[in-house]
Amino acid sequence: MMRLVATLLVLIGLSAGAGMAETIYPDIPKAVGAPHPEGNAYMRINHMRLMRHDRDLTMREGDRSIKYSIKECVACHAVMGPDALPISVKEEGHFCRACHEYAAVKIDCFQCHNSKPEEGFVDLLKQMPPATDDEIQAYLDGMSQ
Amino acid sequence: MKLPALNNKSERPAELNRREFFKSGAAVASVTLAPGVTLMAFGGEASANADPGKRWGMLIDVNKCSTDCNACVKACSDENGWKLDGHPETDAQWIRKVDLKHKTTGREASLPMMCQHCETPPCVDVCPTGASFKRVDGIVLVDKHICIGCRYCMMACPFKARSFVHEEIEDQKSNAPRGKGTVESCTLCVHRVDAGGIPACVESCSATGHGAMMFGDLNDPNSEIAQALKNYPSMGLRDDLRVNPGVRYTNL
Ligand code: SF4
Numbered sequence: 129m130m131r132l133v134a135t136l137l138v139l140i141g142l143s144a145g146a147g148m149a150e151t152i153y154p155d156i157p158k159a160v161g162a163p164h165p166e167g168n169a170y171m172r173i174n175h176m177r178l179m180r181h182d183r184d185l186t187m188r189e190g191d192r193s194i195k196y197s198i199k200e201c202v203a204c205h206a207v208m209g210p211d212a213l214p215i216s217v218k219e220e221g222h223f224c225r226a227c228h229e230y231a232a233v234k235i236d237c238f239q240c241h242n243s244k245p246e247e248g249f250v251d252l253l254k255q256m257p258p259a260t261d262d263e264i265q266a267y268l269d270g271m272s273q
Numbered sequence: 274m275k276l277p278a279l280n281n282k283s284e285r286p287a288e289l290n291r292r293e294f295f296k297s298g299a300a301v302a303s304v305t306l307a308p309g310v311t312l313m314a315f316g317g318e319a320s321a322n323a324d325p326g327k328r329w330g331m332l333i334d335v336n337k338c339s340t341d342c343n344a345c346v347k348a349c350s351d352e353n354g355w356k357l358d359g360h361p362e363t364d365a366q367w368i369r370k371v372d373l374k375h376k377t378t379g380r381e382a383s384l385p386m387m388c389q390h391c392e393t394p395p396c397v398d399v400c401p402t403g404a405s406f407k408r409v410d411g412i413v414l415v416d417k418h419i420c421i422g423c424r425y426c427m428m429a430c431p432f433k434a435r436s437f438v439h440e441e442i443e444d445q446k447s448n449a450p451r452g453k454g455t456v457e458s459c460t461l462c463v464h465r466v467d468a469g470g471i472p473a474c475v476e477s478c479s480a481t482g483h484g485a486m487m488f489g490d491l492n493d494p495n496s497e498i499a500q501a502l503k504n505y506p507s508m509g510l511r512d513d514l515r516v517n518p519g520v521r522y523t524n525l
């Protein structure tokens with residue numbers, strides 16, 4: 129607990145210093161597809177719960193219409209390297225790494241799952257038209273029920 | 274239609290109920306929000322869940338299988354991203370060719386061996402974590418998220434169908450996640466089956482013209498495989514163990 133308080137104090141102290149704030153927060157790469165209708169704040173806190181729930185549905189019950197699959201995460205959030213190919217989690221700048229390194233939380237997913245999308249997947253996502261404001265609003269309204 | 278544990282709402286954390294809402298009420302929104310996502314990821318149509326009325330299985334005609342053909346093994350390795358690495362003791366073996374010779378008659382035969390997707394799978398019986406499991410449609414899988422790599426299932430399997438991943442793996446196929454410290458075996462290409470397809474080995478076997486492998490629903494009396502099983506003699510390997518394999522062999 130004391131450590132947490134101390135860290136917070138340090139964070140506050142640092143962000144108060146002009147120009148420092150940019151350097152201590154992770155640089156989160158932009159995704160290519162439509163934004164999460166739940167909002168980024170929700171996803172930041174809950175992405176692992178959503179993925180864990182949906183993985184059990186897919187694997188155990190064969191439900192392939194699920195919404196949160198690691199396959200789509202890594203495609204939509206792919207970061208391209210200098211060779212214009214998606215980089216793996218071993219390389220700095222990978223989407224998942226950006227926050228996980230900052231939060232010091234180890235990712236186990238990529239021991240088994242590929243951290244790069246399969247060929248062609250990212251291009252397909254790019255062709256996807258982004259959601260309109262109305263659509264996002266409708267989704268959020270529905271969720272609050 | 275679903276496994277009881279996941280159906281039991283009272284046992285679910287709150288987010289999961291919320292998630293269920295996504296599936297029903299917000300289905301329209303998710304379609305309009307991300308048109309094409311489902312299309313791309315799931316091959317055109319969202320497939321139904323594993324169907325408890327079905328039992329997926331295979332019939333292998335040993336007469337049609339040829340000793341010098343390895344197409345099924347190659348297809349499986351391409352599809353699922355495993356490869357033989359010159360360490361026969363420990364290499365992954367989702368499917369392998371077995372050559373047999375009858376001791377008295379000298380008759381030779383060759384056949385593909387893989388997980389037999391037993392109806393009463395010993396691997397599931399012995400698994401201490403629940404990682405080995407059988408889907409309601411008869412496909413036996415390993416849940417690598419909870420597999421602890423104890424390898425009891427490898428000892429229990431009468432068919433040596435399972436292998437253990439000894440080394441770190443990179444660049445897996447996204448349809449076949451696999452990693453160090455877990456056990457794996459033939460998945461009957463469950464990702465293809467759920468999308469309405471057939472296993473890669475069966476597809477490649479018919480592409481070679483041998484046509485020694487047949488895939489289908491054993492429970493559907495009108496399916497090609499059920500008809501063939503009804504009309505011709507066939508056997509499950511080690512029938513004495515009464516595990517009732519979903520993979521059966523004929524002309525063995
Ligand atoms: S063949 Fe082996 S791995 Fe496959 S279901 Fe039977 S016991 Fe389990």
Ligand code: SF4
Nearest residue numbers: 400420421423424426
């Ligand atoms: S190795 Fe994994 S799947 Fe096999 S018995 Fe142990 S925990 Fe179960």
